[in-house]
Amino acid sequence: MIVPSGTVEIIFNFSENLFTAEIGSQSLPVKKSFINGFNTNPIFLKVPRHHSFFGVRFHPFVIRHLFRFNAGEFANRTIDLALIDPFFNTLWHHLYEAKDFAQRVFIFRTWLLKKTNGIIPQENPIDLFLNHDAEKKHSVATLSKMLYSSPRQLSRKFYQLTGMNTLHVIQYKNYLKSLGLMENPNLSLTEICYSCHFSDQSHFIKVFKDLAGITPGEYKKQKSFLKGHIFQ
Secondary structure: OEOOOOOEEEEEEOOOOOOEEEEOOEEEEOOOEEEEOOOOOOEEEOOOOOOOEEEEEEOHHHHHHHHOOOHHHHOOOEEEHHHHOOHHHHHHHHHHHOOOHHHHHHHHHHHHHHHHOOOOOOOOHHHHHHOOOOOOOOOHHHHHHHOOOOHHHHHHHHHHHHOOOHHHHHHHHHHHHHHHHOOOOOOOHHHHHHHOOOOOHHHHHHHHHHHHOOOHHHHHHHOOOOOOEOOO
């Protein structure tokens, strides 16, 4: 089980056996190469005993630059990259045949620089907000002012990038911060709750369970060495 982690990922699957991913009510085949967006539902994978993935995480603005699609279109979905660009079948084979991880990084980086001509769009205030911890408590009004957009414009921009409106994004950022703080065994759930700008414990539990599918207490008991992952 992989709880929502606030990332957009391109993943190459080198496992020999076919398997599926369950996201919400959907059962989706895991392709050889796929893109997965800002999830608001946990992913359940029944992986083969021996499996191998190679993944790359992206800022949402880069996805739009690469594919001319908004990253929000990939939320809670696993989209076959070969349907977007058949070249991904060739790239998969190059990565599969690589001798080690470092060579895979080199191959992917070479493709990425060619694809973008070495030009990656500069971070703007929205991108910076999405990719850094929620340090302050925000309302829709204060965040709109900070990001130089009207509430309606900001909600539209967030939806394009994440599939969520502004209020949901604020809650999501607070949830992500709590997920990170749970890696610290010295912090209680009460301390985490107020450090992440939740009004009280019940609000914290509701938002966390709506996204992760389990309560903060259940997650803390079951979490693995890999952040956001639970193995059964």
